[in-house]
Structure formats: C-alpha cells, structure tokens
Amino acid sequence: MSIEDKIIKILQEKKNNSNEIEYKAVLPPARNIARLISSFANANGGYIILGAVNSKEINGLSQDFHANSITHKALDLLTPSPKVEYQYLNYNNKKLYAIYTEKSNTKINLEGKIYKRIENKSVLTNPQKIDFTNNSYTRIKTLNDELNNYKINITNSKLRLIEHYQSILRIIDDLQHILYPESPKKPTSSQEGKILTRILYSSFADNFETYLSELLYEIFLANPSTLKSKQEVTVEEVLNCSDLQDFIKYCANQKIGKLQKGSVKNFIKDNKQIRDLNVIDKTKEKEIELILQIRHLFTHRNGIIDEKFLKHYRGQLKLNDEYQIPIDSLCDSLILLSKIVDEIDKSAITKYKLATESNIEFE
Numbered sequence: 001m002s003i004e005d006k007i008i009k010i011l012q013e014k015k016n017n018s019n020e021i022e023y024k025a026v027l028p029p030a031r032n033i034a035r036l037i038s039s040f041a042n043a044n045g046g047y048i049i050l051g052a053v054n055s056k057e058i059n060g061l062s063q064d065f066h067a068n069s070i071t072h073k074a075l076d077l078l079t080p081s082p083k084v085e086y087q088y089l090n091y092n093n094k095k096l097y098a099i100y101t102e103k104s105n106t107k108i109n110l111e112g113k114i115y116k117r118i119e120n121k122s123v124l125t126n127p128q129k130i131d132f133t134n135n136s137y138t139r140i141k142t143l144n145d146e147l148n149n150y151k152i153n154i155t156n157s158k159l160r161l162i163e164h165y166q167s168i169l170r171i172i173d174d175l176q177h178i179l180y181p182e183s184p185k186k187p188t189s190s191q192e193g194k195i196l197t198r199i200l201y202s203s204f205a206d207n208f209e210t211y212l213s214e215l216l217y218e219i220f221l222a223n224p225s226t227l228k229s230k231q232e233v234t235v236e237e238v239l240n241c242s243d244l245q246d247f248i249k250y251c252a253n254q255k256i257g258k259l260q261k262g263s264v265k266n267f268i269k270d271n272k273q274i275r276d277l278n279v280i281d282k283t284k285e286k287e288i289e290l291i292l293q294i295r296h297l298f299t300h301r302n303g304i305i306d307e308k309f310l311k312h313y314r315g316q317l318k319l320n321d322e323y324q325i326p327i328d329s330l331c332d333s334l335i336l337l338s339k340i341v342d343e344i345d346k347s348a349i350t351k352y353k354l355a356t357e358s359n360i361e362f363e
Contacts, residue, residue: 004089007049007098011091014055017120020046025053026222027061028355029214030073031110032156033099035357037074039115039122040101041082041108046117051096060094062224067097070221082108121358130166132173137184139328140173143335150342152358157214158345159357164207165334168200172327180327187324194324198298201330205295208288208337212267212274215344219273219352264289277347284340291333297323 001009015021022036027050040046051061061067071086083102088095107114115122132141147162147169154162172179178193180186188194264285268275280288293312297303303323310319317323349356 003085003087003098003100006100007047007089007096008091010047010049011052011055011058016054019117019119020044022046022048022120023052023054024048024050024355025057025059025353026050026355027067027070027097029156029218029221030070031077032355032357033070033074034077034110035115035122037082037084037099037101038078038108038110039117041104042114042125043103043117045101045103048099048101049096050098051094058091058094058096061097063095071099077110078108080106080108130170132170134173134176137173137176137180137327139184139331140169143331144169146335147338150338153349153356154358155215155218155345155349155354155356157211157218158341160214161207161211161341162338165204165338168204168334169331171196171200172331183326184328184331185326187326194303197325197327197330198303201325201333202295202299204334204337205291208291208341211341212344215348216271216273218354219348222354223352264292273348273352274344277344277351279343279347280340287336288340291337294323294325294333 010021017023020040022040024032033048036048040048050067052058067088068086071084075081075084082104084099086097086099088097090096113124114126116125117123130144132144134140144166147166150162151159175193175196178190179188179197181188181190181193188197264280268280268285274280290312293309297305297309301309305313305317305319305321305323307319309323313323348354
C-alpha cells in the first residue's frame, strides 16, 4: 500500500493524534519536523500529516512554499539518517503533505537530543540535568522552574529562547565568585565579572530579537500572504539565498533592523504581524527599550554612559559614568522579557494558527 493510500485510510477512519499519527495545520519550521521524525523513528514509526488540524478539520496546505525543502532541512539535522517517505497528496480537493517514518533500530538524535513518541507526544528522553549548587541565591532555581513552565504548547522559536535563558541561569549559578561575590543585589567589583555581566546581559537581549525574527519566519511559513508588501528587494539579495525558505528567513531577519537600533516603537509600527497581536503596549515598549539601550551601552560602550542612553535612563548617573548592574537586576530583565515573549507567543499561535510543541521530558 502506498503512503497516499495509507493516509487516505487514516483520514477516512477518522484517526486523530496518537502514538503513530501527528497532524499539523500549517508548514512548521524544519526543526519541528525533525523532532517529530526522530520521535517516531525512536518509537514504532508513524505519520506526519500537514494541512490538517485533525481527521475532520482539513484545510489544506498553502502552495506558496515547498514542503520538500523543509523536510530535507529537517533530515539534515538528524543523526543517523532515518528511513522516511514523503509526498504531496490530494484529499477531498485539498492539498496535503505526508511524511512516513519507519521505526529505527538505532537511536536517532536531533543535535544530541533523543526524542521518543509516547502516547501522542514527542518526549525528550535524555534531558540535561540542571543542578543548581549555589544555595545562597535560591532565586535562580525559582526562575528556572518558571521558565520550565513556559515550555508547554509553544513555538519552536520560543523553545529555543527559553533554553538559551536557562543556560544563562546555569552560568550565573556556577560563577558566583566573579559575578556576585558579595551579594546578587550588588554589582561585582571584579573586572572579569563586569565583562561577563555585560556579555550575559547582551546575550539575553540579543536572543529576544532572535526570537522575534524566528517567530516572523514561522508566521510567514504558516501564512505566506503576511509576507507580501511593497518593499523592494534586489536580485543580489535573492541570489544570495539558497532557496525560498532561506529568502523568507532573510526577510524576517531584515525586519529586526530597527529593533537592533533600539527603536521598539518603529519596529512595532513597521511589523504588522507583531503589531496586530496587541501585546506590546506603551509600558512594555518602554521596558524593552531600556533593556535594549543597556545592551547597546554594554556592547558598544563597555558600559560607559553616553548622551543617547541618558534619554532613556532615570537615575543619578551622568555622562561618562560607568553603568553597572547587579545580577539580581539582570535576572529581573531576563524574566521580564520571558513574560513578554510568553504573551507574544500565545497570541501569535492563536492568531496565525502556528505549529506548537511541548518540550516534555521523560526519565
């Protein structure tokens, strides 16, 4: 029986998400597909059906993007290569895309992570243990638990951001002796600690921008019409991209330009996809703006205050003073961005019907 015949039989029998079936209404990013393929391969095999919410709600897949290209990118992320079949098919005049994965006798890993299909979930079977050893700063463990709670029904973009933020917390826990030798509420006097604090702060701010860029990419994949605009592109820009998906990612990255310059207001104004979510109000806009201005100060001025920064800062420091931040305040900003991302992600999933996942761990 061909894969097309098997999918038609599944749909006619009204089978929904299970150990061996996963539906996705839209075309997800390659990493989402890779996670599903590896989880099926490490269990009993299974089918991924794109273009349907379930066996009853079949909307069809947009023809603007090529699912074959995304599937190839997904397979490139897996080691060793699993045995799969994939093709487009028509069902009740709707275009679907199906991927069948065989059971593997060898563990298939996605960038070192091993997922397995358990019930109707892709479960991480080799989670990295996080043991916080610094009992003097118990807030670290609380923040990590809070971030773990953000890992259910989220976009791939948000999952990557949360995992990065958790890695920052591990560094903070490990390096108390230089980051906060006296107290988390007091800036370090160590020059090495000052440099590392600036790096960590810049890193989580950078990843907030990366999240927004990757979220735009997911929105464009799921809803190609949202990409259409009057913005001109050059032939060189197109030729520098290996395929259409790369070009879409390039466009998403370009839209982050004004945010990288610290202009949250202009970023929201120019990006209807984010503006229409109605998440970032004036208060959040100012909070994000200050975080990005501090990031700019740390990245380009080594913390030395300039006139631009004073326009956003309300405090006693003056021009050419050194701006320092205690680790506790760094964590405040990190968790603030996490909460804003959580709101953005939930709204984007609902509005644009984005593919979601849960990073469930199994021991």
